Amino acid sequence: MKVFVFPNLDKHHSYEYTVEACSVMYESNIELSMDRRYKSVFESLGYITFDTQQKCIDSCDIVAVIGGDGTILKLAEAAAAGKKPILGINCGRLGFMASLEHEDLHMLRTLPEKKYTVSQRMMLCVKLGDKCFNALNDVVIAKSDDCKIADFKVSKSGRTISYLRADGVIFSTATGSTAYSMSAGGPIIEPEMQCIEFTQMCAHSLFARSMILSPASEINVSLHCKQGTHAYVSVDGNTVGRITDEAEVMIVRSELMLDIIDIKGGSFFSSINEKLMQPLKGFTGDKLI
Numbered sequence: 001m002k003v004f005v006f007p008n009l010d011k012h013h014s015y016e017y018t019v020e021a022c023s024v025m026y027e028s029n030i031e032l033s034m035d036r037r038y039k040s041v042f043e044s045l046g047y048i049t050f051d052t053q054q055k056c057i058d059s060c061d062i063v064a065v066i067g068g069d070g071t072i073l074k075l076a077e078a079a080a081a082g083k084k085p086i087l088g089i090n091c092g093r094l095g096f097m098a099s100l101e102h103e104d105l106h107m108l109r110t111l112p113e114k115k116y117t118v119s120q121r122m123m124l125c126v127k128l129g130d131k132c133f134n135a136l137n138d139v140v141i142a143k144s145d146d147c148k149i150a151d152f153k154v155s156k157s158g159r160t161i162s163y164l165r166a167d168g169v170i171f172s173t174a175t176g177s178t179a180y181s182m183s184a185g186g187p188i189i190e191p192e193m194q195c196i197e198f199t200q201m202c203a204h205s206l207f208a209r210s211m212i213l214s215p216a217s218e219i220n221v222s223l224h225c226k227q228g229t230h231a232y233v234s235v236d237g238n239t240v241g242r243i244t245d246e247a248e249v250m251i252v253r254s255e256l257m258l259d260i261i262d263i264k265g266g267s268f269f270s271s272i273n274e275k276l277m278q279p280l281k282g283f284t285g286d287k288l289i
Helices: 014-027 036-045 053-059 069-081 102-113 267-276
Strands: 002-007 031-035 048-051 062-067 086-090 117-128 131-135 138-143 150-156 159-165 168-172 196-201 211-213 219-225 231-235 238-243 248-262
Touching: 002 014, 002 053, 002 069, 014 031, 014 036, 014 062, 014 102, 031 036, 031 053, 036 048, 048 053, 053 069, 062 069, 069 086, 069 117, 069 131, 069 248, 086 102, 117 138, 117 231, 117 238, 131 231, 131 238, 131 248, 138 219, 138 248, 150 168, 159 196
Parallel strands: 002 031, 002 062, 031 048, 062 086, 086 248
Antiparallel strands: 117 131, 117 248, 138 168, 138 231, 150 159, 150 219, 168 196, 196 211, 219 248, 231 238
16 A cells, blocks of 8 residues: 655654554555655655656555645545545544544554545536636635625526625635635535535625535626625635625536545534533633643
């Protein structure tokens, strides 16, 4: 078995977790590779090969991401395009997609035996002009700071389903339902469900509610705003462009699907109970530690 290890060294304890995880996998006769940008950091381990990210993905069986959900998002499109499953090891604060915590690293020994389940996740494709972008979590269209009032028209297959005045709109997958959409009041959806969730951001309405749309939906969003102002289009937290008055964005189901490995089993519901239903870890009452 070959595993491509992708650490986020900006995360607290990521270096230590990476060394420990690599050691466990190496002792289990797993071949390890890394992006060559990390060669100066991990070359001393002596058993990791280094190459370009794309070549590592092409040659591996599994992508092991050591960081948080944001780190998984960085690799999601490349892993999905290469049809390689992602195993997340959490170094962040929440980590809904990461199935392993630090205390679970010994379970990496079971990878060659394939004693794990694979959760298949739908992705979105946003078409902005002649460009297309894929999202695992969400597509957000939000008014800029200089746009005091913005009206959004949301249509499905040519039929208007909502015309609203708001700060913006969120279109998320079930995977992304625990991210921005949830913070904006949207429901939590079991991540394997295939659907498109539509959530309004600070809508000027007493009846702003999320909608769950079919995965086959072709959604068009147009912006109506003051001349000279605009709205930003973000994909998985990264701004990819902007639209002005009367411009349109199309959102459809992506052709890509991402496989996420769950070694422990039931990791999503455990994360909901432990990370959303309990006080935030490291919170002392006045600050995070």
